[in-house]
Amino acid sequence: MTLNRKPIQVLEAVHRVMEKVRVLPPETVYYLNSGGRVLAEDLTATNDVPVFTKSAMDGFAVRASDTEGASGDCRIEFKVVEEVPAGASSDYILKKNEAFRIMTGAEVPKSADTVVMFEQSKETEEGFTVRKTFTKGENIAFQGEECLKGDVIVPEGTLINPGVTATLATFGYEYVKVYKKPVVGVLSTGSELLDAGDTLERGKIRNSNTPMVLAQLGRMNIEGRHYHLESDDFNTILKRVREMIEAVDAVITTGGVSVGDYDLLPKIYEALGAEVLFNKVAMRPGSVTTVSAYGDTLLFGLSGNPSACYSGFELFCRPAFLSMMNSRNVYAPFINAVLDENFTKPNPFTRFIRAEVKFTEEGLLVKPSGFNKSNAVTSIAKSNGVIVLPGGTRGFKQGDKVKVMMTDMTSGTDTFRVPDK
Ligand SMILES: Nc1nc2c(c(=O)[nH]1)N[C@H]1C(S)=C(S)[C@@H](COP(=O)(O)OP(=O)(O)OC[C@H]3O[C@@H](n4cnc5c(N)ncnc54)[C@H](O)[C@@H]3O)O[C@H]1N2
Ligand code: MOO
Numbered sequence: 320m321t322l323n324r325k326p327i328q329v330l331e332a333v334h335r336v337m338e339k340v341r342v343l344p345p346e347t348v349y350y351l352n353s354g355g356r357v358l359a360e361d362l363t364a365t366n367d368v369p370v371f372t373k374s375a376m377d378g379f380a381v382r383a384s385d386t387e388g389a390s391g392d393c394r395i396e397f398k399v400v401e402e403v404p405a406g407a408s409s410d411y412i413l414k415k416n417e418a419f420r421i422m423t424g425a426e427v428p429k430s431a432d433t434v435v436m437f438e439q440s441k442e443t444e445e446g447f448t449v450r451k452t453f454t455k456g457e458n459i460a461f462q463g464e465e466c467l468k469g470d471v472i473v474p475e476g477t478l479i480n481p482g483v484t485a486t487l488a489t490f491g492y493e494y495v496k497v498y499k500k501p502v503v504g505v506l507s508t509g510s511e512l513l514d515a516g517d518t519l520e521r522g523k524i525r526n527s528n529t530p531m532v533l534a535q536l537g538r539m540n541i542e543g544r545h546y547h548l549e550s551d552d553f554n555t556i557l558k559r560v561r562e563m564i565e566a567v568d569a570v571i572t573t574g575g576v577s578v579g580d581y582d583l584l585p586k587i588y589e590a591l592g593a594e595v596l597f598n599k600v601a602m603r604p605g606s607v608t609t610v611s612a613y614g615d616t617l618l619f620g621l622s623g624n625p626s627a628c629y630s631g632f633e634l635f636c637r638p639a640f641l642s643m644m645n646s647r648n649v650y651a652p653f654i655n656a657v658l659d660e661n662f663t664k665p666n667p668f669t670r671f672i673r674a675e676v677k678f679t680e681e682g683l684l685v686k687p688s689g690f691n692k693s694n695a696v697t698s699i700a701k702s703n704g705v706i707v708l709p710g711g712t713r714g715f716k717q718g719d720k721v722k723v724m725m726t727d728m729t730s731g732t733d734t735f736r737v738p739d740k
């Protein structure tokens with residue numbers, strides 16, 4: 320069991336997982352609950368946008384031809400005949416030098432073709448005057464100028480972001496077809512584990528992997544189910560994993576995948592008759608990460624070491640779960656950044672280093688986010704990305720360009736910089 324582990328490259332490992340992914344069936348959900356899901360139907364415009372020709376400004380709707388010849392010395396006067404606030408409409412036909420008082424968003428009556436902003440006019444007792452000739456269509460948003468009824472606005476397979484939610488509302492999609500999200504079971508193994516609320520005892524540590532993985536799932540808007548072990552032995556783990564396979568779409572276990580006497584996961588996969596996709600990856604940390612398939616259920620055996628567990632999830636679980644939801648863009652973005660301190664360790668295997676990426680005016684700077692061994696937990700807390708150093712490289716120096724896999728796209732910077740004139 321322990322001896323025939325053949326390391327494969329990270330890329331190959333990711334491919335093996337992704338090949339096994341089965342897309343979950345679609346379901347219909349209320350549009351306000353669809354954020355973070357993937358569209359299972361094209362979102363088609365059910366009306367033109369704008370749906371009617373409307374004023375883009377507060378002012379007066381006129382016929383442009385009536386403003387012809389106006390100048391500072393020769394102001395042309397208009398009489399206001401009606402008011403059209405947003406939400407209202409009018410069928411009144413303008414006569415020469417008549418105008419509507421109109422507000423932004425209000426339907427422009429058929430007989431008007433131009434809007435004069437309040438700031439471009441001088442109010443008089445009965446109306447206003449203008450001092451320039453207006454071109455037809457000024458300050459008007461025309462029906463269908465943004466899109467036409469029947470246009471495909473957002474294609475099937477797109478992740479629903481706030482803009483898609485706005486689009487769903489615009490076109491009256493109160494219910495929308497999306498792919499099901501996987502329900503993921505999370506089980507940490509290890510007889511040394513206590514819960515967060517427990518007092519430390521000799522030889523024991525608090526379980527940080529389950530809460531971390533649940534939070535990684537939460538960050539993806541995916542429901543994680545926390546499973547427990549009443550005792551950390553082969554039969555109990557096997558029984559629990561069997562229950563999980565019945566109840567969830569994917570199983571994540573942490574710990575017990577290495578070669579120790581109590582590393583039981585390899586034997587569990589064997590007892591299940593699961594197909595082991597790989598049990599060794601040429602990477603650090605997480606070289607013992609194991610992924611198996613039991614029918615359509617993927618079993619992710621993440622390493623017990625917290626840093627290895629964290630990057631194992633980001634590398635293998637995240638794209639697999641996004642793919643189960645039929646998302647197209649399932650991989651974390653890789654960016655180029657400049658290393659902001661020396662990293663002298665040689666890298667026989669691909670190395671993943673929890674890191675802090677800083678968005679500075681000069682560009683992207685990155686440095687390891689603290690104590691960075693496989694068993695580290697605190698450096699994860701300070702990271703928003705993971706530096707990826709290719710295998711077969713010696714150390715890296717400050718100023719070298721490195722690749723970073725972004726894991727947290729919500730982190731900001733401490734200075735607001737907007738380019739001024
Ligand atoms: N003879 C060898 N020993 C080890 C090898 C090896 O190749 N040969 N690989 C080492 C590497 S590398 C890693 S990584 C670990 C992987 O260990 P396991 O995945 O089997 O995980 P455990 O043994 O259960 O635990 C490892 C470590 O992590 C702590 N841990 C476990 N679970 C949690 C949790 N839920 N929360 C916080 N911390 C956890 C555990 O106490 C151990 O310290 O194996 C090496 N050994
Ligand atoms: O496989 Mo382990 O490299 O230390 O996480």
Ligand SMILES: [Mg+2]
Binds near residue numbers: 574575576577578581
């Ligand atoms: Mg172990």
